Amino acid sequence: AQSVTQLDSQVPVFEEAPVELRCNYSSSVSVYLFWYVQYPNQGLQLLLKYLSGSTLVKGINGFEAEFNKSQTSFHLRKPSVHISDTAEYFCAVSFSGGYNKLIFGAGTRLAVHP
Amino acid sequence: GAVVSQHPSWVICKSGTSVKIECRSLDFQATTMFWYRQFPKQSLMLMATSNEGSKATYEQGVEKDKFLINHASLTLSTLTVTSAHPEDSSFYICSASRAPRDEQYFGPGTRLTVT
Numbered sequence: 001a002q003s004v005t006q007l008d009s010q011v012p013v014f015e016e017a018p019v020e021l022r023c024n025y026s027s028s029v030s031v032y033l034f035w036y037v038q039y040p041n042q043g044l045q046l047l048l049k050y051l052s053g054s055t056l057v058k059g060i061n062g063f064e065a066e067f068n069k070s071q072t073s074f075h076l077r078k079p080s081v082h083i084s085d086t087a088e089y090f091c092a093v094s095f096s097g098g099y100n101k102l103i104f105g106a107g108t109r110l111a112v113h114p
Numbered sequence: 115g116a117v118v119s120q121h122p123s124w125v126i127c128k129s130g131t132s133v134k135i136e137c138r139s140l141d142f143q144a145t146t147m148f149w150y151r152q153f154p155k156q157s158l159m160l161m162a163t164s165n166e167g168s169k170a171t172y173e174q175g176v177e178k179d180k181f182l183i184n185h186a187s188l189t190l191s192t193l194t195v196t197s198a199h200p201e202d203s204s205f206y207i208c209s210a211s212r213a214p215r216d217e218q219y220f221g222p223g224t225r226l227t228v229t
Contacts, residue, residue, distance in 0.1 A: 036220075043118075043207050043220040044158075090157060100146065100215055104157040 002027045002095045006105035014113050015083055021076040021108045023091030032094040033074040034102070035065055039087045047089075050074065061085070086112045115141050118210050120221035127198055127228055135193045135224045137208030143188035144210035148218060149181075152205040164191055165214065198228040 007022040025031060032051050036044040048059025055067040065076045074091060091105040117140040127133045137147060146165050150158040162178075164170040164185035172178045180202075182194040191210075195202055205225050209218035 041223070041225065043120075043222040044209075045220070046217070049217075100148075100163065100211065100218070102160070102218065104159075106157045107155075109155075 002093070002103065004091055004093050004103050004105040006091050006108050008108050009106065010109045010111065012111045012113060013081055016080045018079050019077065019081050019085075019110065021089050021091075021110065023074045023076065023105055025072050025074070025091075025093045027072070027093070027095050029095055033065075033067060034092040034094075035059065035063070035074070035076050036090045036092060036104075037061075037087050038090065038107075044090065047076070081110070081112050083112050083114060085110060116217075116219040117141050118144075118208065118219045118221040120206075120208055120224050122224060123222065124225040125227070127226070129199055129228055130197055132194055132196045133198055133226060135195075135206055135208075135226070137191045137193070137210065137221055139189045139210040139219070142210075142212055142219075144191075144212065145188065146211040146214045146216075147185055147191040148209045148211075149183060149191075149193050150207045150209070152207060152223070154205075158207060161193075195226065198226070200228045202226065203228045 035047040170183040
């Protein structure tokens with residue numbers, strides 16, 4: 001079965017520290033991979049995406065993610081977080097070769113403390 | 115570009131009434147629109163996919179008679195929750211794509227509370 005797993009429901013971190021949010025997926029077919037951010041009571045904003053090509057993907061707000069096919073992972077990283085990065089982060093996968101039929105992970109709450 | 119709006123942003127209704135939520139693509143034509151439901155502190159669950167001018171495709175377990183979706187134009191899709199009950203209270207999010215396999219652009223969501 002195709003699935004997306006975000007291993008951490010909450011990640012507390014101090015301001016200016018590095019952070020990694022983990023995402024693993026299960027699939028026997030090619031996938032498109034996405035990270036979205038959701039601020040309180042708002043919709044989702046696309047941070048970055050992997051469709052093909054370079055496995056290291058850079059997104060907005062200083063985030064980047066690396067696609068690792070052998071480990072079926074797409075972890076999100078930022079070298080130095082800010083208070084404003086506090087939000088819910090969702091990993092999503094499209095198993096159907098396009099952007100449609102996105103399957104979302106359960107989300108990771110990133111809490112940045114001063 | 116690629117802005118999606120939802121109206122209302124929040125709504126409170128009484129049990130047994132129906133409520134309509136609008137999703138609009140403001141600066142592009144959306145051939146395909148999606149409706150998601152999000153429970154507190156949980157992920158988004160796809161409810162249905164709608165293509166302009168045709169009937170929506172509902173995900174397994176979603177009651178099509180309860181959640182009526184209309185995609186009457188290339189810029190507007192509506193979700194009507196019929197005979198709402200407290201368990202329908204949730205955050206409903208729509209997204210829109212220019213084409214069926216194109217990137218989805220998400221609306222800000224509508225919080226529905228049924229009393």
